[in-house]
Amino acid sequence: MMFHWLADHRRKKILEKDFPAEWRLLLQKHVAHYHYLNNEERFYLEQLIQVFAKEKIFEGCNGLEVTDKIRVVISAEACMLLLGLPHDLYRNFHTIFIYPSTVVVPPARQSMFSTAPLIVQSQTAISGQAFKRGPVILVWDAVKKAARHPELGHNVVYHEFAHILDMLDGHANGVPPLHDKKAYASWAAVCSKEFNSLIKKSQMGKRTFLDPYGATNEAEFFAVATEYFFDKPLKMKKNLSALYDILAGFYNQDTAAREKNHRSK
Ligand SMILES: [Zn+2]
Known part of the structure; x- marks a missing residue:
């Protein structure tokens, strides 16, 4: 675990305050993965949360009031991804809009001069x-449930x-900035193999380990x-070990070892 705060005075200042005890209780109660971490990781996650919760703007929408619980759970889940990465990777955005429950996005309007055939776009929830x-848009219902139930395999904040992280290099292309040049070739090889297999299997209606939504792009x-x-x-390490290894290398975390350790407690 790395402590790279030294160069950042503003963040050092934020961390001069102790992590609030009420926030720790919220983590214990509402964030399952907090219990998977060792003491050193918990300490570092709490620091990340303190900085994130202070620097980002949390906007409640449709009448949602942003409470400490909302702030802490979202910050914790977002920062889990950074445990093994540089702490400033969320520098490019500032605001998180939070809706109480599922948002329906209106269909994109067809241009008046469009020559494309009229496609009826469904409204997507x-x-x-x-x-x-x-901004980042999140639905609190979904966030809350996922934070408590990792076994469901769906987590909108991680997603x-x-x-x-993917868009840090300017492109949403499934490749975040990797740690060294050599890593790109193996990333492309492993991910495109699994991506194509997911497309093929979901087109044939076969059961897939990953959610078929991953075949979108x-x-x-x-x-x-x-x-x-x-x-x-x-399960991922067992079913898709090459993909697991690639992600473990990028995130610089061994989540499987952590899960195993947690289960044996
Ligand atoms: Zn997505």
């Missing part, structure tokens, strides 16, 4: 969305913040794979 320079593939990497790491 979403539980989150992320844009390159923000959207994986998109944020490379960006969704990385976001969905990230959800499984944190939520179902032991």
